[in-house]
Amino acid sequence: VAETKSETELIEAIEENLLTILQQAFATETPALVQAAHILKQAPQIWVAGEFTSFTLAQLFAQRMQTVGFPAIAFQPGIMESASAIAAMQSGDALLGIAMGQPGVDTGYAMKLAREKGVTTLCLCHASTILPAREADIVLTAKVSSPISFASFNALLALSSILVEAISTYKAEGTATKFTTLQEGIGQLLSLRADTEEYEIAPH
Numbered sequence: 001v002a003e004t005k006s007e008t009e010l011i012e013a014i015e016e017n018l019l020t021i022l023q024q025a026f027a028t029e030t031p032a033l034v035q036a037a038h039i040l041k042q043a044p045q046i047w048v049a050g051e052f053t054s055f056t057l058a059q060l061f062a063q064r065m066q067t068v069g070f071p072a073i074a075f076q077p078g079i080m081e082s083a084s085a086i087a088a089m090q091s092g093d094a095l096l097g098i099a100m101g102q103p104g105v106d107t108g109y110a111m112k113l114a115r116e117k118g119v120t121t122l123c124l125c126h127a128s129t130i131l132p133a134r135e136a137d138i139v140l141t142a143k144v145s146s147p148i149s150f151a152s153f154n155a156l157l158a159l160s161s162i163l164v165e166a167i168s169t170y171k172a173e174g175t176a177t178k179f180t181t182l183q184e185g186i187g188q189l190l191s192l193r194a195d196t197e198e199y200e201i202a203p204h
Helices: 002-042 053-067 079-088 105-116 154-195
Strands: 046-050 072-075 094-099 120-125 138-141
Touching: 002 094, 002 120, 002 138, 002 154, 046 053, 046 079, 046 105, 053 072, 053 094, 053 154, 072 079, 079 105, 094 105, 105 120, 120 154
Parallel strands: 046 072, 046 094, 094 120, 120 138
Antiparallel strands: none
């Protein structure tokens, strides 16, 4: 019983902490969210960069953008990766750099070079003092403090989700069509699985 109570208190503390961080973020970041959505919906090409765990969020953001009909490419900044991506960028494109609880130095370098090419740079991060934020035209920040020993990125995930949903409304009809087509494709694949004999999938 004591252990259950302790776990309950921990979950409640995490929930309360997230609500506090989100309230703070909504109070300060809404204007930046509006600006970011406006820029991304108009960009001919969206690039999303992130290192380590931030790359996972970059991939997720890019995939969600693709799903709703926006051209988006995620890359993990490094010497070759950044050079290749920047070479393909055009003036008017948008680059979103994501840095969750880390300096994101290589992301900052990529943003600096992209900015010099006329690419609009945005940053989703935990602190406005890190290099990617200093190289961004628009910065979205949220605290990563947590009642546990690990940093919490829930607020940053929430901000990225809000951004995706806001952008999706600009292609509402196309988004609905894409989701319908996606569901039809899933149905067809499930039918194929149901009708395929096991030996055809993995012959012995």
